[in-house]
Amino acid sequence: MKRLKKRGLALLLATVVICCTSLSASPVSAEVSPSPAPAVASQETLRLGERIYREGILPSGKPLRVSIKGDSAVPGMTFACVSCHLRSGLGAFEEGVYTPPTNGAKLFKPRPVLHRGLELSAQPPLRPAYTDESLIEVLRTGSDPKGRVLSEVMPRYLLDDQDARVLVAYLRSLSAQFSPGVSDTAIRFATVISEDIPPEKSTAMLAAFDAYFDSRNTQVRAVADPRSKGSYRRMAEKMFGSKELATRTTSLSRWILKGPPETWRSQLEAYNGKEPVFALLGGMVSGQWQPVHQFCEENGIPCLFPNTDVPVISDTDWYTLYASKGYYQEGEGAARYLNNTADLPGEHPVVQVVRDSPEAAALAAGFQQTWQGLGHKAPVTVSLPRGKVLDGDFLQRLLASHTTAVLVIWDDAAAIPALEWLARHDGRPAMVFLSARYLGESVWSLKKSVRDFTYLTYPYSFFPTAGMGKPQLQGDAQKTLRQADIPLKNEVEMITSQTNAVTKLLTSLLIELKGNYYRDNLLDVTGTMMEEQHPVYGQISFAAGHRYASRGCYIVQLSPGDTPELVKKSGWEIQ
Numbered sequence: 001m002k003r004l005k006k007r008g009l010a011l012l013l014a015t016v017v018i019c020c021t022s023l024s025a026s027p028v029s030a031e032v033s034p035s036p037a038p039a040v041a042s043q044e045t046l047r048l049g050e051r052i053y054r055e056g057i058l059p060s061g062k063p064l065r066v067s068i069k070g071d072s073a074v075p076g077m078t079f080a081c082v083s084c085h086l087r088s089g090l091g092a093f094e095e096g097v098y099t100p101p102t103n104g105a106k107l108f109k110p111r112p113v114l115h116r117g118l119e120l121s122a123q124p125p126l127r128p129a130y131t132d133e134s135l136i137e138v139l140r141t142g143s144d145p146k147g148r149v150l151s152e153v154m155p156r157y158l159l160d161d162q163d164a165r166v167l168v169a170y171l172r173s174l175s176a177q178f179s180p181g182v183s184d185t186a187i188r189f190a191t192v193i194s195e196d197i198p199p200e201k202s203t204a205m206l207a208a209f210d211a212y213f214d215s216r217n218t219q220v221r222a223v224a225d226p227r228s229k230g231s232y233r234r235m236a237e238k239m240f241g242s243k244e245l246a247t248r249t250t251s252l253s254r255w256i257l258k259g260p261p262e263t264w265r266s267q268l269e270a271y272n273g274k275e276p277v278f279a280l281l282g283g284m285v286s287g288q289w290q291p292v293h294q295f296c297e298e299n300g301i302p303c304l305f306p307n308t309d310v311p312v313i314s315d316t317d318w319y320t321l322y323a324s325k326g327y328y329q330e331g332e333g334a335a336r337y338l339n340n341t342a343d344l345p346g347e348h349p350v351v352q353v354v355r356d357s358p359e360a361a362a363l364a365a366g367f368q369q370t371w372q373g374l375g376h377k378a379p380v381t382v383s384l385p386r387g388k389v390l391d392g393d394f395l396q397r398l399l400a401s402h403t404t405a406v407l408v409i410w411d412d413a414a415a416i417p418a419l420e421w422l423a424r425h426d427g428r429p430a431m432v433f434l435s436a437r438y439l440g441e442s443v444w445s446l447k448k449s450v451r452d453f454t455y456l457t458y459p460y461s462f463f464p465t466a467g468m469g470k471p472q473l474q475g476d477a478q479k480t481l482r483q484a485d486i487p488l489k490n491e492v493e494m495i496t497s498q499t500n501a502v503t504k505l506l507t508s509l510l511i512e513l514k515g516n517y518y519r520d521n522l523l524d525v526t527g528t529m530m531e532e533q534h535p536v537y538g539q540i541s542f543a544a545g546h547r548y549a550s551r552g553c554y555i556v557q558l559s560p561g562d563t564p565e566l567v568k569k570s571g572w573e574i575q
Contacts, residue, residue, distance in 0.1 A: 349402070
């Protein structure tokens, strides 16, 4: 199980597999009658149960404790249910190992015998429906409803009555009903756009979405048309992955945000209250994505690949899946490249000049946090106020105050004249770093005199993208890129390509849901997907809990010729 191997949970895997197999696979001769439906749990009870399930923390704040063979009582955080049964409670099947569901829709019903996905109702169920009491019993003692004692490698959870019932109450609610935005015949999505986005950009994104949803719904209607030939319906069902999915239409609402960002939250709540959706797709707003990110986090709504260069950087948030860390990722790449450069000149501190803008702030944060995390002293950071020109006088005062071999300039194209001043300055730093994304197309205006000491962070895949054709891997042999071949050439084309990447991902995810339309399950199955190809970032990868699909950056320079090209100076600096 690749995901668990990465976590180093070999013991957990062995434990849970034996536990789950024992709980669910043995035939029984009679079904145990379920207990009367319990009263609806309070929100506080569900919150506490969720914490046990996801974090292994009891309502008291103490860690869940378990008893396993050879140890009478050990901390149980490693054995939190989410580790194998996932956030949705639907379990997983990886590398031949099956972890069954523990969600409310499955756990408290008899589990039928399945053959090729079909229920064999004539046979006794694999197990009876759990009751609160029988589930608590098996968690504590390892004894199932028929009195069988499960393997000793299964942990026995040391839960008192109150904590046990809190956990069971949460399990009853977990993925018990399909998430909002899903009906018997349709799945509703939305995309978020702020009204000040240039029309050519929003039009490019919406046109790509409309083409996808129109095509898909045309096929769904054709499957439902009684005049369609059986062979066509079977072919369409195979393409959709299941007959069930082939009968559901999909729609995309447009949530247009107006006014300043501090008013967006109430607008998002109003849209969602009027027309709940299963997930948000793509989207673009002016400035930072943070207001939308926070809305999704607090409402439990997945958001797939928003078009933003300033995403929220978090190790714990769950609901937004970004294509990359944006500008922050470039700052990380510059820090790692400097750290890995054996002949880094001098012992003086790195100096970074930071423009007063969200883009520059993200670049600086990525650089500083990574640089210090690698064991270096914090860089000297000099702010560049909005409207202030970065010119020779500014740099002269800066270099007179700070001796440095490395100058990092997080500014847009306005910084280019300052580079030309540095080229004429005898005491200039040996290396100067800037962001190719932040410079935009102006990167090609760098004069020959500055190219030998100017290094650029480049977060895109190193492959020809004219027409946004099939990408190559980041590790390919190609060393240079022409101006005509890079994503910086055409921003509208990039938006179209990234939107197509969202719809490609959505197609795969809908199939992998297997009819289990729960929001957490959408993100659970994302974490089990194989590597994919992205038209802008190249090879992207997913893993359980990862929220940034692209996690690398190149360091490049411009070639000295009259027709400059980007030249690799590093490999793909993985974050």
